[in-house]
Amino acid sequence: MSDDRLHAEIEWREDGQPLSRAFDDVYFSGGSSPQEGLEETRYVFLQQNRLPERFAALADGDVFTIGETGFGTGLNFLAARDLWRQSAPTGARLHFVSVEKFPLHRGDLERALALWPQLQPLAGQLLEQYPPFCARGVHRLQFGPVSLTLAIGEASEAFAGLRLGDNHRDRNVDAWFLDGFAPAKNPAMWTPALFENIAALSQPGATFATFTCAGIVKRGLKGAGFALQKVPGFGRKREMLRGRLKETGEPRIASTPWHLPSGSKSPSPLERGAGGEGEPKAQSIAIIGAGIAGATTARALAERGHRVTVFEQGPGPAAGASGNDQGILYAKLSPKPGPNGDFNLHALMFAQRYYRRQCPQSVHLDGLLQLAQSGKETGLQGQIDDLLQQHGARALAQRVDAAGASEIAGLPLEFGGLYFPQAGWLEPRRVCAALLEHENIELRCNTRIESLEHGKDGWQLHGTPAGNAEPQLGKALVEPARAHPDAELGLGVPGGSFRADTVIICTANAIRRFPQTAALPLRPIRGQVSGAVATDYSRRLQTALCGEGYLIPGASGHQSFGASFKLKDTDTALRDREHRENLETLAALLPEMAAEFAAQPLTGRAALRAATPDYLPMAGPVPDWDSIASTYAELRKNRKFLIPQRAHYQPNLFVLGGLGSRGFTYAPLAAELLAAWVGGEVLPVPVELAKALHPARFAVRDLGKNR
Template sequence: MSEIKNAQIEWDPDGQPISGEFGDVYFSKANGLEETRHVFLHHNQLAERFSAIGNTQHFTIAETGFGSGLNFLAAWSLWLESAPESAQLHFVSVEKFPLHKDDLSRALALWPQLRDLAEQLIAAYPVFVGTGFHRLKFMNGRVNLTLIVDDAAAGFAKMLASTHPLFKQSGTKVDAWFLDGFAPSKNPQMWSDDLFECIKCLSKIGTTAATFSAAAIVKNGLVTAGFSVQKVAGFGRKREMVKAVFTAKTETLEPEIFQYRGSFSPYPVPWTINKNKKSFRDKYVVIIGGGLAGCHSARALAERGWQVKILERHAALAQEGSGNPQGVLYAKLSPMEEAQAAFNLTSLQFALNFYSPLWEKIGEMSGVLQLAYKEAEKELHAQLKDKFSNADALVKFVNEDQASEICNTRLKHDGLFFPTAGWINPRKLCAYLVDHPNIQVEYGFNVNTIELANSQWKINSHHEKTETSEVLIIASAKDALHFEQSAHLPIKSIRGQTTFFARTPEAPQLNTVVCAEGYIAPPQNGIFCVGSTFNLKDTETVLRDRDHQTNLENLITYLPEFERAAFDNLDGRVAFRCSLPDYLPCVGALPEVDKFVENFAPLRKNSRAGITTGGSCLPGLYINLGHGARGLAYTPLAAEILASQINDEPLPIPQELVNSLSPARFVIRDLIRSKR
């Protein structure tokens, strides 16, 4: 993640936005929308193609230069007019200089005919903290925007399945390109060879492209990328524009030329490419586990038209890790740029958007205060200042007095305040998630074994019941260790005890969640929930007085006014977090361990060995677990990633971050460390 600059907008006397960076207009006020319709919609034949889309299918548009979002809104509007209600539009757009929200609102106010859609875009428009991906979902996933803040070539390169020449064309494909952005004369850097190389890798036979520009650099770039190019009449007074269709075959390269025996390969080891990836025709999936991970996965696939069956061993949802009455929606921010920092931030932003229309049903958007309660936290908060100083809508730096005022109780520490976060009742959330016509839950189904026969997963219960499905997701948290196919994962189980007590008049009237060494939320139905202890290798399931004591002592340390509270009739709950050694979840296809070990054996001697085979994953078997203490923030995005993989759509995060979540990462690490 690197620093970004917002667009510097100047407004001309007609109220039209002009780019300060490029000295060019974003669109013509007189006819910008008509120009969009002519250049991008008409010349990509979108009306015809949208209406020919099948139920539950998807269509992907990719764009250079999001600007004010006018092209996106025009495509969205046409989608609603032409495509079946159960189909999904993916619109991926790369923007190097995103507009400030105020500028976006002002620019879009010029198009009253798009007001409804513009309001939804403005409401979901993200806070930008460095380069990165933002997946915004509209109309229950009928329309999906992936806004990539980056240079165009760099942003699209992050969508490629791999940078390895043998595999860079093997990922998901775009159906139509909107080559917008400022004209080549004003913005020559964008129209680079690297950009056209990405366009080639992301296109398939029949992919179309349209651009307002007829400049030689654009035309030649498209021809080199494999498009047949045609000049046609431009809009209004513009004489010409270019439309194109991808006709080149995918390159076939001989694997032998990429083998670097005994030396270092300059290309990434392609273990992240799933050799056994399939397209699934039936769109039926079984999910083992009815906690947050299983229910979010179910919802994400149901909204894509999949029929989903959840198998849950209990008589109700969310009875284990997800069973606490109150959980806090939070993530640990980091000044670093490594995978965990990126996933924490991206998943928090996705979750905040996901939950924003649901708060009344599932909890309370009370805000969350994270206190700098010890030296290490103070240092961390100081280090975060550079990165998050302009992100007030996401997180504010507050001093002791401001923090005290926010939570309505005297505090002794400065902190971070997340104004749009809050606490959630996970059981209510799970009930909401499965309340969808495509989702069925079978309770009392305790899965014993799973086996693959004739391309179908047979799922056997302890009581001689079976289910079959071509696609199966394991979302059974730590109990995934009981299945042969996932038993190799280095899953850790961490015991946690929460403490409940009734609010009495002496207890402070908390307005917000407060997190320090533990957390407390405003009371739910008059009961406070204080969390929670952390004990690895502790399997005790009964409540312990000593753990209640720990929770309450911690509470009084960071919220001293609770000293006055009467902690009578303490109650609580014990549950187990499921975690992995790198504290990232496990999301994706499960590896065939023996084949991985065989194919990637050279990594034992050379971690950059020139291997030219992809990874063998178990066909149709996926996993979603390892959400540690952050299930509420992690599971919405994890489900979105998994559903996008299964449904062969553009991914909501960079491929490299997807690789960091891959269930196969542990086999590869073991090989590199000669542990296998």
């Protein structure tokens, strides 16, 4: 079988069931009807893993993780989610981790899910969030208290890509669904490497169930440390296997673990509750900064049940670079694999789903045109369009010529480009405020955190008041404030010392103001956006435009365009010359509109973006920089040298920053990654991408270059 296929090749049988042409095997069995397929899933995977009892025994705050080989039609996921909503307490969370080498096209998935009307509306919600481009890598889908991590790729490699290399940190899975095509049809999947990775991702005592009793599966599971038991199979199948992990070993160190803090524990203070290691421990988490980085991080952690206090030196959310009247949601795609292109792609798809779920009233995701204003950009977009067509992913973006772009925009354009039907623009301040409206979030504005100090009781944040520093709790963004439960700890004293178990710094360029994070190589980039009163002509614009500049449709009679890009310029005063530059950029797209705007007084706002040297954000734990330099000093002689030791890290100190000019696109996925670091969860990105976003990457690269 050739592995150059990108999606499943489906043959629909007369009885309406899907069959894989490549493997000549059915996606689910069960005899005469699809309903028996659902009953088989419930018997084999739910019952034999004792999930009804285990779900019911969970407590609020517990997390239960299921791992699966072969996502297929999503039947097992939907059956597990259906059981979860019936059995689990409302305060618990389910994490479902599945791998799939050949994902179904959306049309085939829709046809398959229609076979089980009893699984509606869950099936419809899966279809709504199903990625428009099932690219290789990890896709994180959210369904309230249920998360689906769908890793696209060969099974053992996809599971290996979720391993950070920490024996405590990686062991999340409580139960396994070992599904997929029969070993006789697909022996390439059932390899020793697959079972090794399954064991490495398993909690001690994790259970498994599988429909098969094939020798290759039994040998693989035994070799990986699982105890096996044969039990009666479903329907006409005589036997199946179930069992439990009885032996765990230390992972083999294959690469220098510079990304992992020293010690055998997770880098997080947050304790798991579902894996038999005790009740979850309540934590106080402090986030410095209430822009889009801080707001998305606070929301991700609050939804996991943690108490979060957000400190903002300005008078309200999004007081810095996140505070423009309008912003666009876009990404720079690449036809070639690599960290920048991969993160841009997955961040865009995640953000589109995220904002529709979290704050639909503050976003306008009804389309965006990314125009090609040069021959180089035209060629690049052609390659991207070819890739999207090859994957059947034109629901994400499609190439249009100048006439097509003009029709979409509602105004005459001289350039074609890529049209993103699910992208668009948003209202930044309303977005940040909406994300911070949660019962577990306290927002403290006009409070500047001056320094951080770690001691035996955790972190002390020393702050100074700026104006009215009254707390705002959850919906207190629009309602009267109330006291925070940690007030007796000094957390509610304006200008005093604030205590927290975990601290996350999300202050853009001001990240470098703290000694613990001063070494991070952030670069300020001034950006001035211009605003004008909409005219009869400009109101015809129907979609957001971006190219060498950007233009956003009118909101309340006002339109934003720009923005300037000034490296190392830290002045935030408005400048007439940059208004003129923005008008010149606009004139290259729509000269009539630019002339109308030039005839009126312009408004505007200037702020500082924070960018990294590689233009990828930073999301992760903060190291002790001296320890990094000494522990990995040998990298100066050979950057590929394997050093098994770990460096010391700042205890429970994290950072999210360096979002550059795509903050609203990057922040949701970066925050989800940070929440996984903090909580010791399964990553929402492959480990190599997590390393590419790691705050320590710059220091390690410098060592490799002997700087």
